Amino acid sequence: MKSSLLALSLLAGTMLAPSASFAGQAPDATSDPDIPISSKDRVYAAEQFSNTVSVTNPSTNKLLGVIRLGDPQPGNLSPLYRGQVLVHGMGFSPDHKTLAVVSIGSNSVTFIDTATNAVKHTTYVGRSPHEAFFTPDGNEVWVTVRGEDYISVIDAHSYEEKLRIKVPAGPGMQIFSPDGKYGYVCSSFNPETVVVSVADHQIVGHIKQESPFCPNIAATPDGKQVWFTLKDTGKTQVFNAEAPFDLIKTIDTGPITNHVNIVHNANGDFAYISVGGLNQVKVYRTDNFQQVATIPVGNLPHGVWPSGDGTRVYVGLENADALAAIDTQTNKVIATIPIGQAPQAVNYVPNAVPEGDGMQNLQPLGVAGDVTHLALHAPNAKQDGVAPTSVSLFDQGLSQVLQASVTGLEPKKPYILALSARADGSGDLQPLASFTTNPAGSAIVNAVGPIRQIVQSSEKAERRYLVITAAGDKKPGEVVQIEAK
Template sequence: MFSVRHAIGAATVLATAGAAVFGVTAAAGGSPAASPHGARPVAAVKAADPAPLSGRDRVYTADQSSNTVTVIDPAAGRTLGTIRLGDQRLGATLSPQYLSNAGVHGLGYSPDRRRLGVVSVASNTVDIIDTATNKVLSHTDAGRAAHEGAFTADGGEFWVADRGRDTVTIVDADRGGVAGRVTVGAGPSKVLMSPDGELAYVNHISAPEITVVDVKSRKVTGRITGLADVFSSDAAISPDGKEIWAAHKRAGKVSVIDVAARKVKAVLDTGPDTNHPNFATNALGSFAYLTVGGLDQTLVYERTASGAPKLITRVRNHGHAPHGSWPSGDGTRMYVGLEKSDAVDVIDTTTNRVIDTISTGQEPQAVLYAPGAVPSADSAPGLGRQGLGERVRNVPTVLPDGSAGDAMRPGGKGRVLEATVRPVGGLDMVQLQARDLRPATTYQAYAVGASGRETPLVSFTTDEGGKAPQVLSFSAFTGKRIAIKPKGRASAQTLASLKRISTGHEHNAAGGRDADPASLVFCCC
């Protein structure tokens, strides 16, 4: 009902001529095929549960605007429903007595796939959910701007990074509540666990490093320095534990880290809004997948034992702003959330083509694939429909010189001005994102009707790089397009506020109608 099937066609843009042989079958005996580039692939690590897709598997997305978790049956390619954790954005969430979650964003699952850890970035909360019943087992107040986390190997604790502090909060996954905190340095963004569960790795939004923590003692034991940028939006550790890929969204780069040597082995130039990395091992070898939201692409790299990974192909997503990603248990599929299209793309990892697109709740962020998460294929208790079936629109934009702002520019630069409109709480949420405008300048955005009439929508200010990562406005939007006009140089106060948020020292500051990105960024990740 909520699945849109796509014909397999030319869905990929090959990065090199040699990539044409990427879809060959495995060699006899099931061993990985030779690399088409001559690079020696990293030894494939057999998944703990390599069973093919099953009706007992589940895909989950954390939906930031509908404040839901979407539940998908990957075998059927069907959305089963959503777990409601709060009201749709706006609505009662602005009330001083609002008690539910806001900004459902991060996800993690326990090693036995029986529980989800769900992080809400605006309410600073962690909910532990039973995957069999879809019921919330506990609700815990975590640290300021809690973002992404992971379960310990025994499933008893959920460690979550507190972006607005210098701590990782340890949540008691069995009983709820805070079991402890670890000081790791300014702006921790995500917690990764080593495959053996002995070490935790934490990236940051305020320092170009990875902090290493001994899980048993809860002590910092080292730091991996020299990352490509101070702001690391997301990171992932390979299944074999050999590499960490740290994404730098603002810089459009990825730092590839040799875990054993504790040093950066490569820096990749990937593109605007580089986001979640993840890994898939199949009959062809071991590969890293990387979402690039500003290009509407998922990049595929072949992992190599030494030197820089090899770019194999660029998968053209069937929607806007790919964000979170997660492989199926057998490594044959990669599920990619489309933040600005409220859907998930399903990529066949042997052909690297999008073979299905499945609807989700509003503004999906993190994505998880949990093999064997439920007791039976028809298990879907307690689900609702909040956030489903709501129309999301990516509307045309017009720049001050009259040119279109939403056209994809050559050279991997992305769009200048994107506009997404979705209904929430009886109004429309209008989300703008700008790149390469006039630096440190205040702009007025207008909703332009069919007659050409302009209605003021919201004003915003670009940073010194000409960017505005996320600008929000709530109204009854009846326009056909959105146009912007410059109002002049930003004030010193506004520029100071932008500088604080760009260095990770301010999060979600208050603001009025004339707002800068520091006051309107919901989660630049």
């Protein structure tokens, strides 16, 4: 199938883009041909609070619909509930026929047919899996089981777990070298990335992470480098993809550094990194690590994936319920597409729908598109349109899931997100959530309740305002951020 795909892409390149360079995009090798953007391609996003996978046509940058894997709250709290919860991670097969979608809350990997959007199988693994990806030969799916200390290796044909690879506790994500020789596994709980031989599933290398919390990792198509992000310290690290797997570079990228992916084009190889606390995507050369662009994209950018020809990068905006399309020649956003709630991982799959319109089994966005946005800033800060903390209220029907992307606070300090009867935060406060900032002075904070009805009430007696306070002795302390007007 791969040879027929390559032949198809070569034909498409000849007919549609004679000037296109032929150099594969991650996760494939540089020797693989580019695949020009077409209506047969799809962009998928895993959406955590609506429990959906959105499906977008990149030729028009239009949402086609969603694959609904589960229900919002409170339906998914039932003891008889059978759907998926916290749809989060995503990978796709080398033949572009299958998505593997990870749901953290239901400990599952759901395999979806890209041509028909139909669920083919669901495999249940250990506690809190995070990401899944196919080996380059298409025979195995490796799932990082972040709540435990192993990689679950699933047979890609039978969908059954065949073995477990023991790794440092809290594996965050794995990606493979383009030649299929190595699997690179970073950790979310321990400051150590390991390299695993795909042939015999043995650990053959260790790389020290500067901090424990790595959510994402990517290999360059030339097989020379591996990049991984550190969400807790706001850094990105690069190491040699071949033994002795030595560290090459550490880059300060910014608070809530999320995902990284690689684009190859006529100008070289570039790493695109989503920085959630800055609402930006930063672009770096992979040869000299020079930053060449800073792209404002929208609230809390998360997943990142290039098109099959590297002319675009798609970015999930977690606190904006949207997908941003970036032109990699101009490094500017050319489209923002409404999708489901809190997109996490993003995959661009070329030729996902070889025939037909690919509309089977898709549903309208519905309540998954309902969200309210707020912002918080320091009490005396100037209203310059850029607030350090963005807040989204994802509608679940009777209630909302609140998610705050908090930045601009002191590192490693305890704080409280609370409701106040006064806009300046004075008077009695009702705590919603306690949290501690990471070493970059940021945090992702969640709460659940009928919050939108309270903070948007037209009745002055009932109106409440979101605030962040220092954590005092058994009660809120000094107000450090208030709701923007």
